[in-house]
Amino acid sequence: MNYFYFTEISNGFIRLDEDESKHLQLVLRHKPGNVIHLLNGNGLKVEGFLHATDKKGVTIKVDKTVLFPKKDFQLHVAIGPTKQMERFEWFLEKATELGIDSITPFTSTHGERDKLRMDRLEKIIRTAGKQSANPNFPTLNGLMSFQELINGSTKKNKYIAHLDQSSKGHFFDVIPKGEDVLILIGPEGDFTEKEVETAKAQGFLSVHLGENRLRTETAGIFATQCLILKNK
Amino acid sequence: MNYFYFTEISNGFIRLDEDESKHLQLVLRHKPGNVIHLLNGNGLKVEGFLHATDKKGVTIKVDKTVLFPKKDFQLHVAIGPTKQMERFEWFLEKATELGIDSITPFTSTHGERDKLRMDRLEKIIRTAGKQSANPNFPTLNGLMSFQELINGSTKKNKYIAHLDQSSKGHFFDVIPKGEDVLILIGPEGDFTEKEVETAKAQGFLSVHLGENRLRTETAGIFATQCLILKNK
Numbered sequence: 001m002n003y004f005y006f007t008e009i010s011n012g013f014i015r016l017d018e019d020e021s022k023h024l025q026l027v028l029r030h031k032p033g034n035v036i037h038l039l040n041g042n043g044l045k046v047e048g049f050l051h052a053t054d055k056k057g058v059t060i061k062v063d064k065t066v067l068f069p070k071k072d073f074q075l076h077v078a079i080g081p082t083k084q085m086e087r088f089e090w091f092l093e094k095a096t097e098l099g100i101d102s103i104t105p106f107t108s109t110h111g112e113r114d115k116l117r118m119d120r121l122e123k124i125i126r127t128a129g130k131q132s133a134n135p136n137f138p139t140l141n142g143l144m145s146f147q148e149l150i151n152g153s154t155k156k157n158k159y160i161a162h163l164d165q166s167s168k169g170h171f172f173d174v175i176p177k178g179e180d181v182l183i184l185i186g187p188e189g190d191f192t193e194k195e196v197e198t199a200k201a202q203g204f205l206s207v208h209l210g211e212n213r214l215r216t217e218t219a220g221i222f223a224t225q226c227l228i229l230k231n232k
Numbered sequence: 233m234n235y236f237y238f239t240e241i242s243n244g245f246i247r248l249d250e251d252e253s254k255h256l257q258l259v260l261r262h263k264p265g266n267v268i269h270l271l272n273g274n275g276l277k278v279e280g281f282l283h284a285t286d287k288k289g290v291t292i293k294v295d296k297t298v299l300f301p302k303k304d305f306q307l308h309v310a311i312g313p314t315k316q317m318e319r320f321e322w323f324l325e326k327a328t329e330l331g332i333d334s335i336t337p338f339t340s341t342h343g344e345r346d347k348l349r350m351d352r353l354e355k356i357i358r359t360a361g362k363q364s365a366n367p368n369f370p371t372l373n374g375l376m377s378f379q380e381l382i383n384g385s386t387k388k389n390k391y392i393a394h395l396d397q398s399s400k401g402h403f404f405d406v407i408p409k410g411e412d413v414l415i416l417i418g419p420e421g422d423f424t425e426k427e428v429e430t431a432k433a434q435g436f437l438s439v440h441l442g443e444n445r446l447r448t449e450t451a452g453i454f455a456t457q458c459l460i461l462k463n464k
Contacts, residue, residue, distance in 0.1 A: 090322065097450050099442070132444045172461055210331070210464060212364040218329045225457045229404055232442060 002028060003130040004038045006046070006060075014038060014048065014060040021057035024050070036060050041129050041137030043068045068135035073180045075227040076102040078149055079220045080187025083112035089124050091217040095138065095224045096128035102139045108146035110189025116143050146195055149184070150202050158182040159207045160199045161219060162191045171207040172226040183207075183223045188216050234260060235362040236270045238278070238292075246270060246280065246292040253289035256282070268292050273361050273369030275300050300367035305412045307459040308334040310381055311452045312419025315344035321356050323449040327370065327456045328360035334371045340378035342421025348375050378427055381416070382434050390414040391439045392431045393451060394423045403439040404458040415439075415455045420448050 004024060006014045016024065024030050030050050038046040038060065044067055051061040077100055081088045088105075095103060107114050121140055129137040144152075157179055159171060163186075175181050184191075184199065191199075200206060209222050236256060238246045248256060256262050262282050270278040270292065276299055283293040309332055313320045320337075327335060339346050353372055361369040376384075389411055393403060395418075407413050416423075416431065423431075432438060441454050 094450055094453070097444055097446050098454070099444050132446060134444050170464060172464070210460065212329055212331050212366050214329050214364060218326055221326070221453065222330070222457060225454060226461070228442065229458070229461065232402060232404070 001037055001133070003045075003133060004036060004060075005126050005130055006038045006040050009046070009062055009065070012062050013051065014046065014062060016058045016060065018057060021053075024058050025053055039130065039133070039135055041126065041135075043070060043136050045135050070136050071101065071231070073178060073231075074101045075224075075231065076100075076104065076180070076182045077185060077220055077223055077227075078104040078106055078182060079185040080108055080111045080216060081105045081113045081116060081143075082188060082216050087215070087217040089121070091220045092121055092124050092140070093128040094221045096125050096134060097132040098221070098224050098228050099134055099136075100138045100224045100227065101136070102141065104141040104149060105143045106146050106149045106184075107143060108187055108195060109192045111146075111187040112189075114143070118142065146191075147198075150199055150204070153182055153202065153204070155180045155182060158184075158202075158204045160184045160186075160191065160196060160204045161207050161209050161223060162186055162196055163213065164196075168206045168208050171209055171223060172230065174205065174207055175226065175230050177230050181227060183227075185216060185219045185223055233269055233365070235277075235365060236268060236292075237358050237362055238270045238272050241278070241294055241297070244294050245283065246278065246294060248290045248292065250289060253285075256290050257285055271362065271365070271367055273358065273367075275302060275368050277367050302368050303333065303463070305410060305463075306333045307456075307463065308332075308336065308412070308414045309417060309452055309455055309459075310336040310338055310414060311417040312340055312343045312448060313337045313345045313348060313375075314420060314448050319447070319449040321353070323452045324353055324356050324372070325360040326453050328357050328366060329364040330453070330456050330460050331366055331368075332370045332456045332459070333368070334373065336373040336381060337375045338378050338381045338416075339375060340419055340427060341424045343378075343419040344421075346375070350374065378423075379430075382431055382436070385414055385434065385436070387412045387414060390416075390434075390436045392416045392418075392423065392428060392436045393439050393441050393455060394418055394428055395445065396428075400438045400440050403441055403455060404462065406437065406439055407458065407462050409462050413459060415459070417448060417451045417455060 004020045034050045047064040048060040048062045051059045236252045266282045279296040280292040280294045283291045
């Protein structure tokens with residue numbers, strides 16, 4: 001089943017944007033009267049009918065709406081974007097499919113990027129969200145510095161994953177169920193010792209993700225799945 | 233730390249193949265006497281010294297060897313290769329990083345491929361294995377048919393993941409710890425009902441991987457990580 005993305009219901013009708021309209025008309029070749037499934041990434045799934053098409057787009061008549069409320073806690077992965085953008089984009093796609101709530105890219109000493117094309121990344125999330133029928137897309141926060149991220153983290157359950165494995169627990173074992181969690185995943189060059197110490201001083205618990213040395217994007221997906229499995 | 237791949241130790245020396253020799257000399261610019269780390273993907277990690285270089289390659293003098301025995305059980309993912317090879321290759325890379333033991337690609341009714349370039353796939357596994365410092369690379373079996381796969385599965389713990397979620401357990405909950413496990417992940421068009429019934433008749437237990445609709449390669453990674461976390 002294909003889902004279309006929408007942002008607004010107005011008097012029982014939805015107007016699709018240009019991309020979604022084209023996909024519906026030219027790729028999937030829907031005709032007026034066809035049943036259409038939509039989601040807004042904000043908890044709402046809609047079933048409707050293709051009502052009318054014109055040169056500028058497509059109108060859907062809403063038949064049924066179902067609300068899938070967000071969890072009352074947030075699973076949050078903060079991650080240093082990779083040098084090869086493709087790898088970071090994979091992470092976004094997979095984390096969206098798996099059902100993460102919130103993603104924050106950050107800059108740090110060994111980070112490879114200080115700019116991100118947010119519109120492109122938002123689009124990847126939308127596509128993965130539709131594909132996986134995930135009613136609640138993750139929030140993608142703007143790029144911030146490691147220091148801003150640490151300073152702004154006032155929640156209880158916060159973790160930093162890094163390569164040195166001395167005397168730390170496995171992330172999956174230490175995280176609670178049903179509570180907000182924030183995990184920091186380092187960039188390709190890992191965190192500096194100083195960054196790890198700074199995070200610890202702010203209440204972050206140092207954790208590992210197993211014996212193998214994972215690439216940044218793999219570590220991000222691994223952490224995401226630990227959170228999803230703990231809260232399934 | 234960079235690892236190099238080798239296949240044989242002969243009288244205390246290792247001869248690297250052409251690709252590995254070039255990488256060592258031209259990219260990482262090692263000089264005679266440098267410490268070199270190697271693995272063979274078959275449990276052996278080696279520390280040695282760059283002994284000599286010539287036009288045809290590089291010789292390493294072995295200093296220390298450590299054997300990391302394989303587990304005495306096998307975690308095995310069988311998966312329908314995706315239409316976009318890149319997605320299947322991504323699965324191979326990540327499953328190797330995470331530490332799966334065995335991978336079998338298979339053809340089926342809704343499968344998209346009946347040929348695979350095994351040499352290319354083996355290379356992806358080697359690269360990911362070196363990158364993740366995984367001493368035991370997974371075994372990549374040749375492409376087989378769904379029916380061959382089912383007929384050849386004589387082990388106890390075998391599962392089939394498919395999209396219909398009626399009355400099935402979550403894969404993570406039903407798998408045992410410390411035992412052989414085989415999980416079948418369907419192709420992009422999923423298994424047919426008949427294939428699911430055939431598998432069940434051969435003792436496969438039908439399982440799901442959570443609420444979201446995962447792409448084939450994401451389902452493969454998800455299943456891999458369930459196995460790794462259960463046995464960590």
